[in-house]
Amino acid sequence: MDGILATQSGEDAGAAKDVDPLLDVGTYRAALAAWFEDEARSIDHLRVAKAPAEETMLRVRELQSVLFRYGWARYGWGPEVGGLGGGILHRAVMYEDLARRGFPPRAALEHLEILVPVLGRNLHKDVREWLVPRLLSGEALLCQGFSEAEAGSDLGSLRTRAVPKDGGFVLEGTKLWTSWVVWSDYCLVLARTGSVEERHRGLTAFVIDLDWPGVEGLAIKQADGEDELGELRLDEAFVPQERVLGKVGGGWDIAMEILAAERGSFAWQRHLQLLRRLESYVEECAPKGRLAEPAIDLFALRCRSARTLKAIENGWRPGPEAAVNKVLLATAEQNLLDAAEAGAELGLALGLGSGSELRADYLASRSVTVYGGTREIQKDIIARQVLGL
Amino acid sequence: MTEVVNREYVDRCESIDTAFRRESSAESALAKLDWWDIVGGGEERVGDPASFGAIFEMQGRHLISSNAMGAVSAAPIVAAAGRSPVPTDTMALAGRQVGDSIQVSVLRASHGQVVAMGPSGNPVRLTRDQLDPGHGTAIDADLATVFALRRDASVDELDGDLDLGLARGRVAAAFELLGVSTKVLEDAVLHAKERRQFGKPIGEFQAVRHMLAESYVLSSAIRDCCMCVIEDQSPRWPDPRLAMQVKAVAGRNARGVLQRTGQVLGAMSFTWEHPHHRYRRRALALDSAFGSSRELGREIAETLLPDGESIWAVGLHS
Numbered sequence: 001m002d003g004i005l006a007t008q009s010g011e012d013a014g015a016a017k018d019v020d021p022l023l024d025v026g027t028y029r030a031a032l033a034a035w036f037e038d039e040a041r042s043i044d045h046l047r048v049a050k051a052p053a054e055e056t057m058l059r060v061r062e063l064q065s066v067l068f069r070y071g072w073a074r075y076g077w078g079p080e081v082g083g084l085g086g087g088i089l090h091r092a093v094m095y096e097d098l099a100r101r102g103f104p105p106r107a108a109l110e111h112l113e114i115l116v117p118v119l120g121r122n123l124h125k126d127v128r129e130w131l132v133p134r135l136l137s138g139e140a141l142l143c144q145g146f147s148e149a150e151a152g153s154d155l156g157s158l159r160t161r162a163v164p165k166d167g168g169f170v171l172e173g174t175k176l177w178t179s180w181v182v183w184s185d186y187c188l189v190l191a192r193t194g195s196v197e198e199r200h201r202g203l204t205a206f207v208i209d210l211d212w213p214g215v216e217g218l219a220i221k222q223a224d225g226e227d228e229l230g231e232l233r234l235d236e237a238f239v240p241q242e243r244v245l246g247k248v249g250g251g252w253d254i255a256m257e258i259l260a261a262e263r264g265s266f267a268w269q270r271h272l273q274l275l276r277r278l279e280s281y282v283e284e285c286a287p288k289g290r291l292a293e294p295a296i297d298l299f300a301l302r303c304r305s306a307r308t309l310k311a312i313e314n315g316w317r318p319g320p321e322a323a324v325n326k327v328l329l330a331t332a333e334q335n336l337l338d339a340a341e342a343g344a345e346l347g348l349a350l351g352l353g354s355g356s357e358l359r360a361d362y363l364a365s366r367s368v369t370v371y372g373g374t375r376e377i378q379k380d381i382i383a384r385q386v387l388g389l
Numbered sequence: 390m391t392e393v394v395n396r397e398y399v400d401r402c403e404s405i406d407t408a409f410r411r412e413s414s415a416e417s418a419l420a421k422l423d424w425w426d427i428v429g430g431g432e433e434r435v436g437d438p439a440s441f442g443a444i445f446e447m448q449g450r451h452l453i454s455s456n457a458m459g460a461v462s463a464a465p466i467v468a469a470a471g472r473s474p475v476p477t478d479t480m481a482l483a484g485r486q487v488g489d490s491i492q493v494s495v496l497r498a499s500h501g502q503v504v505a506m507g508p509s510g511n512p513v514r515l516t517r518d519q520l521d522p523g524h525g526t527a528i529d530a531d532l533a534t535v536f537a538l539r540r541d542a543s544v545d546e547l548d549g550d551l552d553l554g555l556a557r558g559r560v561a562a563a564f565e566l567l568g569v570s571t572k573v574l575e576d577a578v579l580h581a582k583e584r585r586q587f588g589k590p591i592g593e594f595q596a597v598r599h600m601l602a603e604s605y606v607l608s609s610a611i612r613d614c615c616m617c618v619i620e621d622q623s624p625r626w627p628d629p630r631l632a633m634q635v636k637a638v639a640g641r642n643a644r645g646v647l648q649r650t651g652q653v654l655g656a657m658s659f660t661w662e663h664p665h666h667r668y669r670r671r672a673l674a675l676d677s678a679f680g681s682s683r684e685l686g687r688e689i690a691e692t693l694l695p696d697g698e699s700i701w702a703v704g705l706h707s
Contacts, residue, residue: 026706092705100701275700282694292686295694296641299634299703300610303617306705327606382605383598387578 022075025089032072032097039066047102050357053227057141057183060107064138067094073136081120082133087313092268099272107228108141108180110269114261115142115188118254122246123207131186131207142207143184145175145232146255152177153377155190155255156200160234162191168241169193169206171214171234177371181217181230184210188258189234190251203251207243214238224363257317262372263326264318268305270329274298274336277361281336285344285358294339297332304328320385323378330368330375337365395616401443409447415455415498419444425476428461431468433553433625442564442619449568449675452667454532456499458482458565462558462679463504466512469549477501480558482533482678491538493520494674504547504554505538512551513544532674553625556632558679560618563632563639566675567615570608570646573668577601577650584655591653600649607642607649614638617703630699633685640682643672 022028046063048055067073076090077083091113098106112135119132134140151158160173171191181187187208194202210217214237219227246254275298281291304325312318318325341362344355369375383389405422412418424444429435444457459479467474479499484506485492493505493515503520507513520536538544578601581592591597614635618627647669651658658665676682693699 029706089705096701096704278694279697279700288690288694289687290690291694292690295689295700296634296637296682296686298700300614300638300642303703304610304613306703307613307616309705324606324609327603328610376599379599379602380595382602383592387601387605389578389581389592389598389601 020085022071022084023086025086025093028075028086028090029093029097032094035070035072036097036101048104050104050360053107053183056104056107060104060109061138061141063098063103064106064109064136068137073138077116077136078120081116081128082136088265088309089313092309095269096272099276102276105273106269108143108183109138110266111142111144111180112136113265113269114258115144117261118188118245118257119207122205122254124242124244127207127242135186140185141180141183142186142188143178143180144258145178145181145187145189147177148174149176153374156203156252157196158190158192158203159196160189160191162193162204162206162239164193165238168243169204169239171206171208171237171239173234175232175234177220178217178230178232179228179371181210181232182219182227184217186210187215187217187232188245189232190255191234193248193251200252202249203255204248205245205251205254206239207245208237208239212237212239222364223366224360226360226364259373260318260320260322263378264308264322265312266372267301267325267329268309271298271301271305271332274333275302277340278336281340281343285340287343290339290343291336294332294336297328297335301325301328301332320381323373323381323386326372327375327378327382333365333368337362395439395619398439398443398616398619401437401440402447405440405443405447406450409451409453415448415453419455419457424457425460428457428464428557429626430476431464431474433465435557435626438619438621438626442560442615445561445564446568446571446615449565449671450572451568452664452671454496454498456496456501458558458561458678459496459499459503461561462554464554465557466504466547466549466551466554467514469553470512470514470547471549472547475501479503480554480679481505482558482674487537490521492535493538494533494535494678495520497532497534506551507544507546512547512549512554514547515544519544532671533678552629555679556627556629559632559636560615560627562675562678563611563618563635564615566639566643566672567608567611569668569672569675570604570611570643573650573665574601574604574608574646576663576665577604577653580654597653600653604646604649607645611639611642621703628702630693630702633680633689633693634703636680637682637685637689640672640676640685644676644682647672 022031043063043066046059048059064073071084072094074084075086076088078085116132116135119128135142146155148158148160160171160175162169162171187210189206189208190203191206192202193204208215214235216233218231220229220231221227222229278291278295278298282288308325340358344358408418408421412421427437427440435441448455456477456479460476462480463478464474467478477499478501479496481493481495481503483494495503503515504512505515520538581597581601582590584591618631618635621627621631651665651669654663654665657663
C-alpha cells in the first residue's frame with residue numbers, strides 16, 4: 001500500500017491524466033482503513049493518550065509526517081498548498097478514523113483545519129509554496145496570536161502595533177493566551193496598522209517566524225497542568241512585506257474567517273475526542289444513567305457538525321451560524337465532564353490514580369466556554385446576526 | 390435561517406404548507422398530497438423521507454391534528470403481523486397501567502383500529518369499541534385523548550415487531566416538535582422586537598437576547614438531527630437507533646425552547662391571550678409520545694452506549 005504517492009507522481013504520463021480514485025470520499029475512506037490495518041504495528045507507539053506536552057508534540061508530528069508521506073494527510077487540500085485535492089470531507093474522514101483507532105487529540109495540528117484554508121487564499125504565493133507544505137507534513141507548527149490582555153472578547157481593541165519600515169513592518173506588543181506558542185515555529189499575528197479609533201478596520205494579519213529577533217514565546221501554566229497557552233512578546237520585531245496575510249488593513253476579515261472556522265469545522269475534530277471519552281466513561285467511571293444527557297448532546301453535535309461539513313464541501317463558508325456549533329460543542333464537553341466528575345467522585349477531586357487524567361480533562365473543559373469567543377459572545381452573535389435582534 | 394439548507398426539504402415544506410392552508414381540513418389536505426403513498430404505508434423503505442418529515446413539521450407548526458402520526462407508526466407493525474395496514478389505523482402514543490386496566494392515549498382524529506403495547510409486551514390490536522369512552526379524557530385539545538381499555542376486552546395479539554413502527558412514530562413526533570419549536574421561536578423574536586419596556590424593545594436587553602439565542606441553538610439542533618434522519622439510507626427507514634436519539638433531542642430541546650420563549654412572552658404565555666399555551670401543551674404531549682426524552686435518555690444509556698458502533702452510527706456517510 002505504499003504506492004499511493006508513487007502512482008500520484010505518475011511515472012507513466014498517460015496515467016497522470018486519469019482521475020485519482022481517492023478523490024471519491026468513500027474510496028478514500030476504505031483505502032485509508034485498509035492502510036491502517038496494514039500499518040497498525042508500525043504506528044502503534046503513537047497511540048498514547050496522555051503524555052507530557054513535549055512527548056505529545058513529537059508523537060503527533062511523527063504521525064502527521066507518516067500520514068503526509070503516504071499521502072493521506074495531503075488529501076483534502078488543494079495543489080496551491082501542496083495537497084492532492086479533495087475537500088473537507090476527506091480531512092474529516094481521516095480525523096474520524098484516527099480518533100476511532102484511539103490516536104490522541106492532534107494538539108497543535110488541530111489548528112491546521114482552521115488556519116490552512118486562510119493561508120491558501122491569502123498568503124503570498126512565494127511564501128505559501130514552501131511554508132504550508134511544511135505545516136501539512138508536521139515538519140513545522142503554526143500558532144495564532146489574536147488575544148491580548150486588554151483584548152479578549154473585544155478583539156477590535158487590540159494594541160499590538162505594526163509600523164511600516166524598510167519594505168516591511170515593525171511589530172511591538174504582547175499577545176496573550178496564544179495556544180501552542182512555545183511549541184510552534186510560526187505565528188499568525190493580528191496587529192494594528194491603523195489608528196486606535198479605526199478599531200477593527202485598522203488591523204492587519206501577518207505570518208511571522210518565532211525565532212526572529214525581537215520575538216519570544218513564553219508558556220503560561222494552566223489549571224489542568226498543561227502549558228498549551230502562552231504569551232508572545234514582540235519587541236521591535238521586523239516582518240518583511242511578503243509576510244502580510246491578505247491586504248494591509250484587511251486583518252479583521254481574516255480574523256473573522258478564522259474564528260468562524262474555529263467555531264464551525266473545528267467542532268468535528270473536537271467532538272470525535274468527546275465521543276471517544278464517552279465510550280471510555282461507559283466502562284470506567286460514570287454510571288450509565290448519568291451519561292444519558294451528554295450522549296444526547298453529543299448526538300446532536302455530531303448531526304450538526306456533519307451537516308456543517310457537507311455544506312462547506314458544497315461551497316458554503318462559515319459565518320455567524322457557526323456560533324451555534326460552538327455553543328453546542330462547549331455545552332456538550334462541559335456536560336460530559338460534569339457527568340464523569342459526578343461519577344468519579346473522590347478519585348477525581350484528589351487527582352488519584354486514573355482520576356488524575358480525568359481531573360485534568362475536567363479542568364480543561366472549563367475553558368471551552370471561553371476560548372475562541374466566549375459563550376456570551378456567541379449568543380450575542382446569534383441574537384444580532386442570525387435573529388436580527 | 391440555517392446555513393445547511395436541504396433545498397429539497399424546504400420545497401416539500403412549502404407545498405405541504407400550501408396544502409394545509411388551502412384545504413378546509415387536515416384530512417382533505419393530506420388526501421390531496423397522497424400522503425399515504427408518501428409515508429410508504431407499511432413498506433420497509435419510505436419513498437420520500439423529506440416529505441414524510443415535512444408533513445409533520447407543518448402539522449406541528451400549524452397545530453394540525455390528523456391521524457398521520459398514529460398511522461405511520463401503526464402501519465409497519467400491522468404489516469409485520471401479515472395484515473394490510475390502512476390509513477385509519479393508529480398507534481397509541483403512550484400507554485400506562487392503572488390498576489387492572491390500561492390507559493392509552495390515542496390521536497383525536499383517528500377513527501380506525503388502535504395498535505398498542507399489550508400487557509405481555511407484544512403489540513395488540515384493539516377496536517374503538519373496546520376502549521371505554523366513559524374514561525376518555527382530552528389531555529390536549531389539539532392532539533390526543535386518553536382512553537381506558539375495558540377490563541373485559543379480549544385483545545388481539547399481533548405477531549409483529551414494534552421497532553420500525555416506534556421508529557417512524559418517533560421521527561414523526563420529532564418533526565412535529567421541530568415545527569412547534571421553530572414557530573414559538575419566531576413568535577417570541579417578533580414579540581421581543583415589538584414589545585417595549587423601559588422605553589425600548591425588550592429584545593435590546595441582553596438577558597432576553599440570550600434566552601432567544603439559546604432557543605435558536607436548541608431548535609437548530611433539532612433541525613440538524615431531523616435532517617440527518619431524512620438523509621439516513623437504512624434499508625428499513627429510519628434506523629431505530631437514530632430515531633430514538635432524534636426523538637430524545639427533540640423532546641428535551643423543545644421543552645427548553647418553550648421554557649425560554651414563554652418567559653420572553655411574559656404573562657400572556659400562560660393565558661389564552663396568546664397561542665403559546667397550545668404549543669406548550671402540544672410539546673408536552675409529543676414529548677411523551679413513543680417514549681419521552683427522559684425515558685429514551687435512559688434507554689440510550691443502557692442499550693446504545695455499551696454498543697460502541699451505535700455512537701458513531703450517524704455521520705458523514707449517512
